[in-house]
Amino acid sequence: MNAPGIWNRLDHRPLEGFVYAITPFNFTAIAGNLPTAPALMGNTVVWKPSPTQQAGGALHDAAARGGRAAPGVINLVTGDGLDVSAEVLTDPDLAGIHFTGSTPTFQHLWGQVGANIAGYRTYPRVVGETGGKDFVLAHPSADPDVLRTAMLRGAFEYQGQKCSAASRAFVPRSLWSVIRDDLVGLTESLSVGDVRDLSNFMGAVIDDRAFAKHDAALQRARSTPGIEVAAGGTADDSEGWFVRPTVLVGEDPRDEIFSTEYFGPILSVFVYDDAQWDDVLDLVDSGSAYALTGSVIAQDRYAVQQASERLRFAAGNFYVNDKPTGAVVGQQPFGGGRASGTNDKAGAMQNLQRWTSTRAIKETLVPPTAHEYPHMG
Numbered sequence: 001m002n003a004p005g006i007w008n009r010l011d012h013r014p015l016e017g018f019v020y021a022i023t024p025f026n027f028t029a030i031a032g033n034l035p036t037a038p039a040l041m042g043n044t045v046v047w048k049p050s051p052t053q054q055a056g057g058a059l060h061d062a063a064a065r066g067g068r069a070a071p072g073v074i075n076l077v078t079g080d081g082l083d084v085s086a087e088v089l090t091d092p093d094l095a096g097i098h099f100t101g102s103t104p105t106f107q108h109l110w111g112q113v114g115a116n117i118a119g120y121r122t123y124p125r126v127v128g129e130t131g132g133k134d135f136v137l138a139h140p141s142a143d144p145d146v147l148r149t150a151m152l153r154g155a156f157e158y159q160g161q162k163c164s165a166a167s168r169a170f171v172p173r174s175l176w177s178v179i180r181d182d183l184v185g186l187t188e189s190l191s192v193g194d195v196r197d198l199s200n201f202m203g204a205v206i207d208d209r210a211f212a213k214h215d216a217a218l219q220r221a222r223s224t225p226g227i228e229v230a231a232g233g234t235a236d237d238s239e240g241w242f243v244r245p246t247v248l249v250g251e252d253p254r255d256e257i258f259s260t261e262y263f264g265p266i267l268s269v270f271v272y273d274d275a276q277w278d279d280v281l282d283l284v285d286s287g288s289a290y291a292l293t294g295s296v297i298a299q300d301r302y303a304v305q306q307a308s309e310r311l312r313f314a315a316g317n318f319y320v321n322d323k324p325t326g327a328v329v330g331q332q333p334f335g336g337g338r339a340s341g342t343n344d345k346a347g348a349m350q351n352l353q354r355w356t357s358t359r360a361i362k363e364t365l366v367p368p369t370a371h372e373y374p375h376m377g
């Protein structure tokens with residue numbers, strides 16, 4: 001807005017320094033997006049892909065060069081996170097971090113930036129999308145077929161190795177008795193194998209570290225009183241890191257199966273009394289430190305509205321009568337709050353603005369030539 005005789009304008013400058021993009025092993029699109037977004041806004045980027053996604057990283061890099069990205073704008077550096085960060089995080093020109101990965105890694109990075117803060121030329125922008133314990137909440141009015149499908153697809157596609165994967169479900173007792181056998185039978189029937197065979201629903205998990213984590217979670221579940229392994233519950237690494245899709249039914253909603261991110265094909269179900277819908281809303285909201293995605297399944301419009309309001313801060317991406325996964329760029333900007341990240345919505349306009357530093361310019365077209373003001377007489 002310009003007052004008479006004044007010309008105001010904004011200069012959206014790139015940050016003063018470079019941006020450090022760190023990408024996870026899953027979702028090759030994330031690997032393309034994280035270094036590219038700051039580069040589009042005029043920044044130079046150091047990009048460290050996950051060691052288990054370096055081939056994809058190299059392909060993206062080649063594609064960027066094929067698309068005539070200027071040399072030196074995006075600089076791919078492979079290697080161990082700690083080793084690369086030891087150099088990058090102490091560089092005075094670090095102007096931003098664009099991270100996607102686990103919550104502990106992001107908290108570690110943030111701590112390192114804090115410890116080095118006096119040594120930087122500018123305050124680095126720290127943007128991170130991290131873990132989740134994503135929920136499916138069913139109301140007694142839910143359509144059983146919609147609920148069962150949201151649970152199966154939401155929890156087990158991509159072996160549950162997406163930050164949005166459904167990993168905790170809250171189902172009223174009346175509906176549980178309707179869907180239980182079907183859910184268990186269908187889970188047991190899901191084919192797990194080579195992803196090149198498109199008839200398979202799931203493949204192996206990413207590496208031995210993930211396999212060991214899932215295997216330990218399943219062993220703990222099998223030996224914990226109050227947890228029933230309703231489907232799956234086994235893992236086999238004799239020919240690849242294969243984990244069976246698993247449904248756990250837990251009596252204690254405060255057990256770690258309802259709060260810890262396993263990042264695998266493990267869905268924990270809590271069965272509540274139908275009359276406790278109101279209490280279960282609080283349970284979903286407070287049961288986990290994360291707030292990435294979640295869905296409510298209900299045909300009762302008032303229940304949808306209640307869940308939307310009471311769970312306003314429990315998910316950055318909230319779904320109604322759908323699985324809590326599969327956000328589409330340009331349609332549902334993606335990201336969450338609380339322990340799930342800074343909610344800067346990777347792939348969306350909000351995110352691009354994080355990589356600029358605005359300069360406001362005021363130009364006075366008829367500049368004053370005397371210091372007295374009219375009220376001085």
Ligand SMILES: NC(=O)c1ccc[n+]([C@@H]2O[C@H](COP(=O)([O-])OP(=O)(O)OC[C@H]3O[C@@H](n4cnc5c(N)ncnc54)[C@H](O)[C@@H]3O)[C@@H](O)[C@H]2O)c1
Pocket residue numbers: 022023024025026027030048049050051079080081082085100101102103105106108109129130131132162163164261263292334335336340341
């Ligand atoms: N919210 C989202 O949009 C989103 C999307 C995908 C994955 N994720 C999360 O990512 C996690 C799975 O990915 P992951 O196993 O690759 O995560 P991770 O945290 O182990 O690794 C992520 C990246 O950080 C690097 N890294 C690890 N330690 C580091 C350190 N000390 N300094 C610098 N870099 C370091 C890794 O090499 C990798 O490139 C899950 O928690 C998942 O929920 C979140």
Ligand SMILES: N[C@@H](CCC=O)C(=O)O
Pocket residue numbers: 026027161162163164324325326327328334
């Ligand atoms: N944005 C993806 C999840 C990315 C995380 O791994 C989804 O919405 O399912």
